[in-house]
């Protein structure tokens with residue numbers, strides 16, 4: 001919790017004329033904040049700070065794939081970043097080391113869990129904006145251990161929201177949810193067309209799923225992320241916090257340690273580079289829209305800049321209808337890149353798997369002007385060559401630890 005008085009806030013860069021002119025009332029905050037009395041200059045909170053104040057940008061789960069890419073961009077832009085991560089995901093300490101070597105002092109790191117409310121409170125007190133990525137990220141693992149999944153994803157998010165609400169000047173927050181909140185979509189009529197599924201409905205085929213789709217949490221992971229997503233939206237509605245949610249499809253790109261459980265594009269490429277066979281669950285005709293991580297980082301920056309406008313809203317974020325691919329098509333493309341086919345085994349469908357999911361990103365585009373720039377073929381090729389050079393693959397091939405341009409490949 002933060003006990004700094006309002007004057008200290010003003011000294012922290014929230015009192016310039018331009019910032020004062022864009023403010024939001026905090027009456028609702030005052031009414032509902034049970035933690036302590038708020039004392040904010042003029043009874044207002046700054047509408048936006050563009051992250052340029054003396055405070056830091058906090059990224060929970062910031063050593064992970066998406067967090068590393070976002071932190072790198074923010075640090076390159078001269079901002080100060082605090083990564084809050086318990087490093088529970090295998091390999092992510094390599095991302096952290098890479099960021100630390102590249103950016104040194106402007107990057108701070110706190111090793112802690114989102115279940116540690118005291119640590120979380122201290123981190124949030126330093127932040128002008130929060131990107132909340134820390135999570136149990138896989139449906140498969142949530143089936144093995146639903147309670148841990150709930151704790152990290154639902155309770156961890158609630159802990160964070162409470163820490164944000166306790167601040168005299170609550171930082172804005174963007175949360176990464178998932179398309180899994182829409183369920184397995186088995187109610188959507190599909191047909192197979194040349195190695196891929198597609199909706200029979202032409203509008204869905206052309207535009208994808210928008211946010212009006214009914215929520216239907218499937219799998220413990222779908223439930224825990226869905227619950228967290230609802231809390232994040234409700235804290236904007238009920239407490240007046242500045243929060244927004246991205247319901248994301250498949251994100252891929254450098255610094256991704258894809259496994260069979262999560263990060264399938266990277267997982268396929270790592271297997272291909274290792275010359276190992278791949279298991280396809282289902283018939284391989286399932287389709288996703290994939291989004292290159294640099295495009296996602298653009299979307300995060302736009303969301304933060306427009307937080308006043310988009311607060312309280314959820315947005316479907318993915319590569320959209322222009323960037324769809326089926327598992328079988330990815331196998332074909334890998335063959336094109338390598339000149340050699342991968343061996344694939346087929347196994348039963350996985351619980352709650354969607355046969356077709358493509359994001360309709362129109363709502364976010366209309367609010368911010370965002371659209372993806374990196375096409376699927378270009379992005380997959382970039383990831384392939386990045387993994388070849390820096391990923392866990394190379395270590396296997398060379399069978400020794402080494403450091404390439406500051407990126408340790410001992411994962």
Ligand SMILES: NC(=O)c1ccc[n+]([C@@H]2O[C@H](COP(=O)([O-])OP(=O)(O)OC[C@H]3O[C@@H](n4cnc5c(N)ncnc54)[C@H](O)[C@@H]3O)[C@@H](O)[C@H]2O)c1
Pocket residue numbers: 060061062063064065066067084085086087088089092112113114115132133134135136137152156176177178179247248249250251252263
């Ligand atoms: N990558 C995708 O395709 C995708 C799609 C939809 C949603 N998401 C969401 O985006 C976010 C980031 O995903 P990612 O792909 O970068 O995953 P990631 O696993 O690479 O990163 C998650 C990070 O959270 C950390 N973490 C896990 N439990 C923690 C805890 N209790 N306390 C603190 N840190 C903890 C991990 O160590 C890891 O560094 C997640 O919330 C995920 O659910 C990702």
